Amino acid sequence: MPDVLVVGGGVAGLFCAYYLRRAGATVTVVERGAIGGPQSCSHGNTGFVGTQGAAPLAEPGVPAMGLRWLLNPRSPFYIRPRPDPALIAWLWRFRRRCTEQAAREAFRVLLDMKQRSLAILRDLCGEDTLTARGMVIAFKTPEEFEKACRTVPRAASNGVPLRVLEPGELSTLEPGVEFDISGALYNEEGAYLRVPEFVRELASTLKGMGVELLEDTDVLDFEVADRLVKRVRTSRGDLRPGSVVIAAGAWSAALARKAGLRLMLQPAKGYTVTLKNPGNAPRRPVLLSEGKVAITPLGDRLRLGGTLELSGMDTTVSRRRVDGILRTVRAHLPALETTATLETWSGLRPCTPDSLPYIGPAAPYGNLALACGHGHIGLGLAPAGGKLLAQLLTGDTPDIDPTPFRYGRRPL
Numbered sequence: 188m189p190d191v192l193v194v195g196g197g198v199a200g201l202f203c204a205y206y207l208r209r210a211g212a213t214v215t216v217v218e219r220g221a222i223g224g225p226q227s228c229s230h231g232n233t234g235f236v237g238t239q240g241a242a243p244l245a246e247p248g249v250p251a252m253g254l255r256w257l258l259n260p261r262s263p264f265y266i267r268p269r270p271d272p273a274l275i276a277w278l279w280r281f282r283r284r285c286t287e288q289a290a291r292e293a294f295r296v297l298l299d300m301k302q303r304s305l306a307i308l309r310d311l312c313g314e315d316t317l318t319a320r321g322m323v324i325a326f327k328t329p330e331e332f333e334k335a336c337r338t339v340p341r342a343a344s345n346g347v348p349l350r351v352l353e354p355g356e357l358s359t360l361e362p363g364v365e366f367d368i369s370g371a372l373y374n375e376e377g378a379y380l381r382v383p384e385f386v387r388e389l390a391s392t393l394k395g396m397g398v399e400l401l402e403d404t405d406v407l408d409f410e411v412a413d414r415l416v417k418r419v420r421t422s423r424g425d426l427r428p429g430s431v432v433i434a435a436g437a438w439s440a441a442l443a444r445k446a447g448l449r450l451m452l453q454p455a456k457g458y459t460v461t462l463k464n465p466g467n468a469p470r471r472p473v474l475l476s477e478g479k480v481a482i483t484p485l486g487d488r489l490r491l492g493g494t495l496e497l498s499g500m501d502t503t504v505s506r507r508r509v510d511g512i513l514r515t516v517r518a519h520l521p522a523l524e525t526t527a528t529l530e531t532w533s534g535l536r537p538c539t540p541d542s543l544p545y546i547g548p549a550a551p552y553g554n555l556a557l558a559c560g561h562g563h564i565g566l567g568l569a570p571a572g573g574k575l576l577a578q579l580l581t582g583d584t585p586d587i588d589p590t591p592f593r594y595g596r597r598p599l
Contacts, residue, residue, distance in 0.1 A: 192428035200434035202573025231532035243542035245284035322377020439559035478515030
């Protein structure tokens with residue numbers, strides 16, 4: 188097969204390169220900064236993988252909840268008002284996806300992808316990179332806990348090993364940790380990756396496989412003719428690949444426009460705060476459900492992450508948003524010391540209205556493909572997504588139906 192240029196050195200692009208190289212392709216990856224660097228969404232997130240969190244962003248009740256949250260500058264969800272036609276179109280599609288049927292369809296697809304990705308990661312990673320001790324989902328109020336308990340049978344029937352923790356069981360799982368909550372669920376398939384270490388290790392593996400990695404390289408433009416990308420202009424010179432894959436995360440929409448493609452993609456800013464581990468922190472990943480805050484133990488570090496902010500390609504850190512995350516953590520874990528901050532970070536997650544990424548050929552081009560839009564669960568989708576992309580480009584029979592991920596789909 189022809190040589191392939193993968194634009195984007197985040198986890199989505201690296202897994203595309205991994206499976207393309209395994210299929211025999213000559214692969215080059217270009218990344219606008221350092222692979223695993225702070226510009227990458229794969230750098231500072233909480234690293235959650237596994238079967239938890241397969242629900243799409245668009246669910247029944249989200250629009251009403253979102254309107255209430257918009258009035259609170261420290262809420263988990265925020266949209267910066269601005270006259271942006273692309274944002275308005277995205278929100279319109281998102282609103283129409285907030286139905287039971289659409290949410291169920293997306294959940295089934297995302298769960299299958301997450302299950303396949305977890306199996307890939309278990310084969311690929313050592314215990315020092317992938318930690319799979321299960322995940323605690325904590326609820327502050329009795330009302331939300333009772334509502335969550337009613338969803339457990341359905342989740343279990345769909346293949347998510349979710350169960351209600353009995354009184355006192357949380358103390359056994361997390362001895363010495365003080366929770367101020369009404370109850371918790373437990374997913375034994377909850378897992379997380381140490382990032383950015385995992386991304387850098389994957390890049391090192393690719394180098395050993397013969398993949399060329401060009402860091403600090405911006406893609407400036409595409410030269411197209413006869414429905415083919417003939418040349419890719421970069422800040423380090425022109426490239427003439429046989430095929431091109433756009434896997435540049437939140438920057439994919441702007442790159443695709445250079446080829447005349449319109450992606451329904453919005454950057455959703457998330458924040459993490461990495462602390463010195465105070466010693467009385469959870470040993471397992473914890474999701475604080477109502478506040479949408481995730482907690483990941485990273486040895487001598489503790490990472491807190493949350494919020495979804497639609498504010499364009501803005502990566503500045505809002506102190507109010509960070510304070511909201513810390514306030515949520517203190518409300519659930521009152522004895523946890525949260526002042527020893529090592530890093531405060533924000534990153535842009537590329538979100539589609541239906542929460543399904545674009546994976547596969549980009550018609551009408553014969554040599555351009557997409558692997559982007561993995562949203563807030565990119566680490567949990569990228570391994571299986573990279574394998575699917577490689578299968579589609581090499582002509583192998585796909586393991587999964589590629590239809591839900593096709594470019595040009597018009598959900599609802």
